[in-house]
Amino acid sequence: MFFTYLRRELRRRRKAALVVASGLALGIALVIVVSSVSTGMTRAQGKVLRSLYGLGTDMTVTKAAAPPGSADEGRPRFKFDAKGSGDSTSQAGDRVMVQGFQTLASSTVDQVGRQSGVAAAVGGLNLTVLKVNGQFTRGEFKQFRQEQRAKGGGGGGGGGGPQGEVQGGGASFDVNSFTVYGTDVAKQQLGPLTSSKITSGRTFRTDEGAAKVAVLDSAYAKEKKLATGGSLTVSNTKYTVIGVATADSGDAAANVYLPLAQAQTLAGAKDKITTVYVKAADSQRIAGVKSAIQKNVPGTTVTTSADLADTVSGSLSTASDLASSVGKWLSIVVLAAAFLVAGLLTSSAVSRRVREFGTLKALGWKSGRVTRQVVGEALVNGLMGGVLGIGLGLAGAYAVTAVSPTLTAKLGGGGGNGGGGFGGGFGRRTAAKAVDIALTAPVSVTTIGLAVALAVAGGLVAGGFGGWRASRLRPADALRRVE
Structure with missing residues (x-):
């Protein structure tokens, strides 16, 4: 009887049911799109951060920043020996x-x-x-003529004035730079290299700690026309290229990856490191781990991924803020309005059915049964709105993913020489340039579940309005109502 009456009433009031379902569908679709876009932005930001510190890394430990001006030793200097007797002398060095x-x-x-x-x-x-x-180009000394020396007030040929001047000469140098990351080949589960995928050759073996081998970033390898099996010379040391890696985010943490011992030898930094990459046993304990390290390992700076995320700026950050603030609040407002409209329409529909419900009560229907009938109709309207809203939401999310708008992320890596930036310097390197990320809008099962819950909630809210109104009707109302 319940389902028979329900089906008949929904058919009879198709327009009203469609209005209620459409209102709920709009709110639910907006929630799905905003949630999906927000998830996509979170993933995009995660890609940017992983390009700096590697997959699975929760925090980094670097040396605490030194006071400004306290040390001058890190300033790059070049010393060239005077050699050659020709007009020009070539010089080179790393x-x-x-x-x-x-x-x-x-x-x-x-x-x-x-x-x-x-x-x-x-x-x-x-x-x-x-x-x-x-190269340096030797200048040429040209002696002044006698009249020039006289004008110069140099006292003629026997005076102490200038006898001539050096003309021409100079220097022309080309400066290129690239970044190198020394990785512990025995522990490759953390660090920047984990954010890249080997697309040619192989990665390091655990027994290659002292081997002269290198893995190159794909963009750098393409620029320098290097490939697996080739060689790369750094500071007069030749390294065999064993693999080429492509960064997940399109922006690699380093151009060249070497075994840690080789990197230490190149820099003259035996038994030294710049960064400790840390993975916490539990993501809920990251803050506690950070405090413990700061307390028990003096002279260090601990930076978590959340700390670095706060330095992200650019269109990615702006869009993320809009999605998390304006977008979510807009979704809440639209959803609340849809619930309110659905409730009012259901209540209004009950008021137009006074004669019907009054007659049913006169025939023996209890108030609870009338209320359940109204709530059942509203719940079906809500579920129809949920199905329609999920369809619209999936279409909207698919449209965002298909268009894939490009967002720009700019990273601030901390200041000074202290290595305070996340990734021990990689943050500072990328602060000067932007990383482009294509935005997607993935729809998760959780989001679909939320949409279903909202559809049921919308139906219950609308049914609550109408059920409360229907429960207050008396059989006598049917006799006083003329339609």
Whole structure:
């Protein structure tokens, strides 16, 4: 009887049911689209951050920043020997520098690893290599003529004035730079290299700690026309290219990856590292792990992924803020309005059915049965709105993914020489340039579940309005109502 009456009433009031379902569908669709876009932005931001510190890394430990002007040793210097007797002399050299100019002892990795809540800790060394090559051109001394010396007031040929001047000469140098990351080949589960996928060749083996081998970023390899099996020379040391890696985000953390021992040898930084990459045993304990490291490992700066996320700016950050604030509030307002309209329409429909419900009560229907009938009709309207809303929401999310608008993320990596930036210098390197990320809008099962819950809630809210109104009707009302 319940379903028979329900089906008949919904057919009879198709327009009203469609209005209620459409209102709920609009609110639910907006919630799905906003939630999906927000998820897509979170993933995009995650890609940007993983390009700096690697997949699975929860925080990094770097040396605390030194006071400004306290040290001058990190300033790059080049010294060229005077050689050759010709008119021009070619010169070339590499300057290998530690990014941030601040290092930690390798033993810091063990100190950090012993802290409560730390699942894994791996050290790495971040370097910048400046390649300078060019030539000096010898100038030519030209003696003044006698009249020139006289005008110059030099006292003629026997005076102390200038006898001539050097003309021409100079220097022309080309400066190129690239970044190097020294990775612990025995512990490759953390660090920037994990954010890249080997697309040619292979990665390091655990027994290649002292081997002269290198893995190149695909963009750098393409620029320098290098491939697996080729060689790369850094500071007069030749390395065999064993693999090429492509970064997930399109922006690699380093151009060249070397075994940690080789990177330390290049930089003259034996048993030194710039960064400790840390994975917490539980994501809920990251804040506690950070506090423990700061307390028990003095002279260090601990930076979590959340800290770095706060430095992200650009259109990605702006759009993320809009989605999380304006978008969510707009969804709430539209959804609340849809619930209110559905409730009012259902209540209005009950008021037009006074004669019907009064007659049913006179025939023996209890108030509870009338209320359940009204709530059932409203719940079906809500479910129809949910189905329609899910369809519209999926279409909207698919449209965003199909268009894939490009957002720009700019990263602030911290200041000074102290290595305070996340990733021990990689943050500072990327602060000067933008990373482009294509936005997607993935729809999760959780989002679909939320849409269904909202549809049911909308139906219950509308049914609550109408049921409360229907429960107050008396059989006598049917006799006084003329339609």
